[in-house]
Amino acid sequence: MCSRNHGTTSSDVARSESTTRSTTSTASFGVGDAVESVPADIGARYRTERPEKRACSPSSQSIGRYRRCVANTALTIGNFDGVHLGHAALILAARQRAGLAGRVLAMTFDPPPAVVLTPGAPRRTLTTLPRRIELLESLGVDEVIVQTIDRDWLEQSAEDFIRGSVLPRGASVIVEGPDFQFGKGRAGNIETLVAAGKSHGFEVECVPTLRASLSNLEQVPVRSSQIRWLLMRGRVADAARLLGRPWRMEGTVNHGDRRGREIGYPTANLSGENLLLPADGVYAGTAICGDGTFPAAVSIGSKPTFDGSLRVFETHLIGWDGPQDQYGWYLKVDLHRWLRDQVAFESPEMLRKQIARDVEAAASIEIA
Numbered sequence: 001m002c003s004r005n006h007g008t009t010s011s012d013v014a015r016s017e018s019t020t021r022s023t024t025s026t027a028s029f030g031v032g033d034a035v036e037s038v039p040a041d042i043g044a045r046y047r048t049e050r051p052e053k054r055a056c057s058p059s060s061q062s063i064g065r066y067r068r069c070v071a072n073t074a075l076t077i078g079n080f081d082g083v084h085l086g087h088a089a090l091i092l093a094a095r096q097r098a099g100l101a102g103r104v105l106a107m108t109f110d111p112p113p114a115v116v117l118t119p120g121a122p123r124r125t126l127t128t129l130p131r132r133i134e135l136l137e138s139l140g141v142d143e144v145i146v147q148t149i150d151r152d153w154l155e156q157s158a159e160d161f162i163r164g165s166v167l168p169r170g171a172s173v174i175v176e177g178p179d180f181q182f183g184k185g186r187a188g189n190i191e192t193l194v195a196a197g198k199s200h201g202f203e204v205e206c207v208p209t210l211r212a213s214l215s216n217l218e219q220v221p222v223r224s225s226q227i228r229w230l231l232m233r234g235r236v237a238d239a240a241r242l243l244g245r246p247w248r249m250e251g252t253v254n255h256g257d258r259r260g261r262e263i264g265y266p267t268a269n270l271s272g273e274n275l276l277l278p279a280d281g282v283y284a285g286t287a288i289c290g291d292g293t294f295p296a297a298v299s300i301g302s303k304p305t306f307d308g309s310l311r312v313f314e315t316h317l318i319g320w321d322g323p324q325d326q327y328g329w330y331l332k333v334d335l336h337r338w339l340r341d342q343v344a345f346e347s348p349e350m351l352r353k354q355i356a357r358d359v360e361a362a363a364s365i366e367i368a
Contacts, residue, residue, distance in 0.1 A: 073102060074097045074098040074105070074172070075104075075169050076104075076175045077180070078107075079109060080136060081132070084227060084244060085222050086177065088139055090175055093207045097205060103142045107144075108145070109147050110129050112125060113149060116151055117151070147165065156184060173203040176207070177208075190206050213241070227243060234278055234279035236337065245334075249270050249313055250270070251330070253268045253270065253326070254271055259303065263352040268314070268324045269315075270315070270333065279300070281300060282339045283300070283335045283337060284337045284362035285297070285334055286333070290330070296362060298315050299342070300342075315331065316359065318359055339362065
């Protein structure tokens with residue numbers, strides 16, 4: 001079992017000054033030496049043919065019989081916003097406990113609890129629900145359980161949470177991090193879960209919080225809140241060190257005002273509704289569409305040169321001769337590096353010259 005600091009919650013967004021390293025296993029995850037412990041091929045190595053599912057219902061059997069029916073099942077529960085390297089470490093531990101022939105289940109929530117608890121607050125997540133499910137499955141999760149929640153559900157006691165959400169899954173082991181809390185007022189924690197396991201026959205594995213090195217060599221905990229903190233400051237390269245991949249925006253290209261075409265650099269516009277966008281600025285990125293992968297110059301902001309008011313996400317695909325500013329086609333954009341702040345230029349011509357420099361800079365960046 002890992003050490004527990006139950007007074008610490010995932011809402012902390014201050015950068016950690018600790019240099020203590022995690023005690024989890026060592027390997028890289030495609031981001032150099034920034035992070036320890038999670039293999040890059042974790043999903044591929046476990047995407048093997050599974051034994052046929054056997055139907056079991058706790059309504060027709062005792063919880064004990066239901067659990068035996070799906071033995072070697074590991075369950076992990078959380079928001080999984082961003083599906084970062086810390087989440088990957090949980091899933092790896094769950095797979096190691098379940099084995100190749102076992103099953104790994106991940107329970108996530110929709111809408112996020114913070115949205116339910118603060119009505120009217122903007123919903124700003126690192127990933128959409130479909131993307132979250134896709135990423136969890138790519139890491140080797142056999143089944144993603146999406147729990148629809150409301151205020152009544154969040155008001156249930158820790159004991160009711162265990163009876164209603166944990167036991168019916170029939171898991172032989174629950175895998176969580178040291179900050180896991182549940183039930184009304186976050187009354188339940190790892191110790192509560194361990195005690196329940198002794199009564200109901202399941203085990204609990206606590207995976208220590210993963211830590212990663214930022215570009216300035218500072219060690220920070222890998223948490224969704226830390227990634228949000230970095231993105232809000234435009235530090236997309238550091239966010240990628242915690243995510244294990246670049247931050248991504250994707251969707252169907254929508255209407256724009258075609259200002260880019262007027263100055264010689266047409267752009268494809270994506271809507272960032274409900275997603276937390278990085279800070280305003282110009283970024284170097286990669287654009288993925290049906291015709292292939294292209295370097296990209298990306299602008300996030302309100303077009304200050306043209307007195308804009310709405311934040312927009314505009315991408316210029318470098319070297320692509322397709323209809324960038326037409327709408328209706330699907331585009332994925334990964335951000336790799338911040339280039340500069342948004343600036344209000346004195347004229348469209350001055351903006352055009354700066355965009356030319358941005359495009360040259362974005363095209364010259366080597367993607368690892």
